[in-house]
Amino acid sequence: MIDATAFVNALTFNAGYNTAIVAIGAVLLGWAGGTVGTFLLLRQRSLVSDALSHATLPGVGIAFLVMAWFGGSGRFLPGLLIGAAISAMLGLASVEWLTRRTRLQSDAAIGAVLSSFFGLGVVLLTVIQSLGIGRQAGIGSFLLGSTSGMLRNEAITLAVLALGVAFLVFVLRRQLTLVCFDETFARTSGIDIRRTDLLLMLLVMAVTVTGLRVVGLILVVALLIIPPVAARFWTDKTNTMVVVSGFVGAVSGFIGTALSASVPNFPAGPVIVLVAACLFVFSLLFAPARGVFYGLYRSRAFSRKVHRRQGLLAILRGEAIYDRDTIKVLKGEGYINADATPTKTGLDAAENAAREEALWTIYLRDNPDAAYRAARMRLDPIAERLTTGEIAELEKQFSGPAAALPVQ
Amino acid sequence: MDGLYIGLVLVPTLIGVLAAVSCALLGNFLVLRKQSLMGDAVSHVVLPGIVVAFIFTGSMSVGPMLLGAAAAALLSALLIELVRNLGKVEPGAAMGVVFTALFALGVVLLEQSDTRDVHFDVEHALYGNLESLVWLAGMDASSMFEPEALADLPPQLGRLALALVAVIAFLVFFWRQLVVSTFDPVFAHAAGVPVRFVGAALISLVAVVAVTAFEAVGAIITIAMLICPAAAARLMTNRLLPQILWSVFFALVSAVVGFWAAGSGMELIGSGFSVSAAGMIAAVSGAILGLCAVAAPQRKGALGH
Amino acid sequence: MNVHNTDAGAALTVRGMSVAYGDKPALSSVDAIFKQGRMSAVVGPNGAGKSTMLKAAMGIIPAISGEALFFGRPLAEARSRVAYVPQRASVDWDFPATVIDVVMMGLYRSLGPFRLIGRSQREFALDCLEDVDMASLANRQIGQLSGGQQQRVFIARALAQKADLLMLDEPFAGVDAATEKTIITLLKKLVAEGGTAVAVHHDLSTVTAYFEDVLILNVRRIANGTVAKAFTDANLAEAYGGRLTQATPVLQKTV
Ligand SMILES: Nc1ncnc2c1ncn2[C@@H]1O[C@H](COP(=O)(O)OP(=O)(O)OP(=O)(O)O)[C@@H](O)[C@H]1O
């Protein structure tokens, strides 16, 4: 199905002038979306963008009608985009107003604005349809986006817009980072939070409107949401996240447009979103900082530690072990036999665990100040946590056999 | 009563009302649980469900389509939970990721398959076609009692009525669990309320209603009706039961006024065409919410914002 | 599972309980016994895992190992005998419910999902509100209360559960002195009638006056027993670290 040479051509910008321009636009857009989206995610307002993008539809419809009224073609892209931007702003203002002025929470406000603006947009589309002017060709593509039938000057308009958005994002990213990362600090250092928030929303709107024609209003939010969520798995630092997210967005735009240009019936918008979604799934599963597998590995390792220690201490005290997980861990590590009697290594390890436990106990008695911290390190070998000098001190007090010492 | 009126106006209006009321009833709990956008997510995901069902069965018959859509809706709810819990992603963002990805998948599959030959497109999925659900056999009031004529009623009417009954039954039987687990999940859990089950049942029912309604009236009405009437009702009162009654009333008004405005209303202002009824109903519900936000007695809420 | 050697007369037995958030331990192998018919305090510094212990015992968060037995049985068999008041009820205060509605939620177990609420239930709920001095506000929407009043409503809801064991996470947080007195008198009365109360408590100066038993906790168990035996300077110092040494006047009063 996939034509390899066409794909390589598209990847290397050799698939025709329009495709190259669109690809550049999509990369810039992806980068801008990922970057702006990071701030949106950090301010916990990701889905505001959904309301915003759906709210563009009535604007597009009205712009079309107005332009047709004045005898234009109605399909004039910049005109449609200006209409989209204006009604998106109205939608955004409605969301803000509903959340600030009424008891409604943001989710309800977003959903209400999204659906009623979209409904209005649909009404206007049907008006345009029944007026029989200029088909919906120009407008239908705003729903799902399309790059295939794009005119050259449309492609250039979009690329220029994307460049402009990317530039704005680049200039404002420091200020946004500051506000998202530490609101109080930002306030005390003289940054106007409300103004920055407004700025953020303007950037979101710019990304949305620019992406409208390529990705479509239903999916354009994906450009703002998926890359930052994916990036979140790789890092805990805002700055790194901004970079990773922008990268994920740009890569999605690039591969997505290339795929779309080389495979028949592969609409660019949805494909870009799917590429981003694949990157998200990969990050969710495999990222080292917060990925699922690594997190699973860490919490399992910790849980083993707990069971091992508790099991060994029970062996030493000659108590029966009932907890099934504990038995599994001890068996797996060869500390007990199938009949639950301790092995030789088990007894040695138990002796050692008791010694550790006893040393920790002495340490805590002597250093109540450290108790709080130390309580959390208790499962680690004492040698990893204390200096040899400290341990030697403890060993001095530790004279009798391990079992005789107070074990908690 | 004028036969044409019954067949061409009353029946589609009734279908709109049934869809709107079912959604509004469930919407109350979605809004209170801050899960309003679940309806949005679930409705978007209906598209890939239908496309996959088509690819598997090769037919556009209703059964597989509804099944596919319901499966996709449930799958998306599950995926959202999964992304939220596994990835510790905030709920809004998790929703955004899942529904855009699935919707994109649906569009790509649609483009790749040849569903277009059997006339199915995204636009249809979004706005439905309420105006076409007419009852041509219903020539006069007496046909309401004639079996053959009744058999010709749009099947969507029966399905939506069934969905509404299911919703009401769910609310009646699970009322206490629903209220307790919505208000204070931790307490509910400690008191032995099956919190997860109730939540899952609510979302499943939203999915079922979304799918049934979508088939009749398109996704947009579903989303609007799941949120707007309940949100507006929230601004009217501080008690739950009155809130639910208000939401039903608002849903009713939106459906009736919306349908009227899209057809006869347009004629009234002298334009020679009618516009999308689904879109109009959604817009009217938004307007009602707008009015309530300006003037409803409890718009500020207890916390004063 | 292991119902062996349960201490007779224990309302809540926690055994070998370890809980972690990710790989950060919050509780490590905690053993504790809360005896029936007594008032027990759980004390420890912020982040010691007090709330975590109650939540894990109630099955709200999973434990890595260990178990909690209520009256010698696992929670599932004793649920209706236990009521739990969380530290900060994480509820939507704007929820369309009145004070009495919230208290009647406490009747959930006795009513089951289907029985309707009758006059007697309503009166019982009002009695519970009366116990915490809130009957006059029964028909207020819950968001229209002050923080301390909200706390009292949740205690009334726990009372409505008619449980034999009340687990309260910081019941006195943000509550005025008079209310604190009301609540403690109420708890003492319940305990005198054979009930059991376990409360997370921060005010070390009132531990001796209010409670009979104490668990001192800081990720692990420091001490558990009667206030006279367990609530010692040494144990407190171990729990709170050196931070408490400046606060010796408080301690001298208590020991
Ligand atoms: N949901 C959570 N995720 C991650 N860590 C948590 C979570 N809840 C608690 N913790 C951590 O676990 C430890 C114990 O928390 P816990 O709430 O049990 O403390 P506490 O003793 O009740 O403190 P306080 O007196 O402040 O109420 C703390 O270090 C806390 O940071």
Ligand SMILES: [Mg+2]
């Ligand atoms: Mg706590």
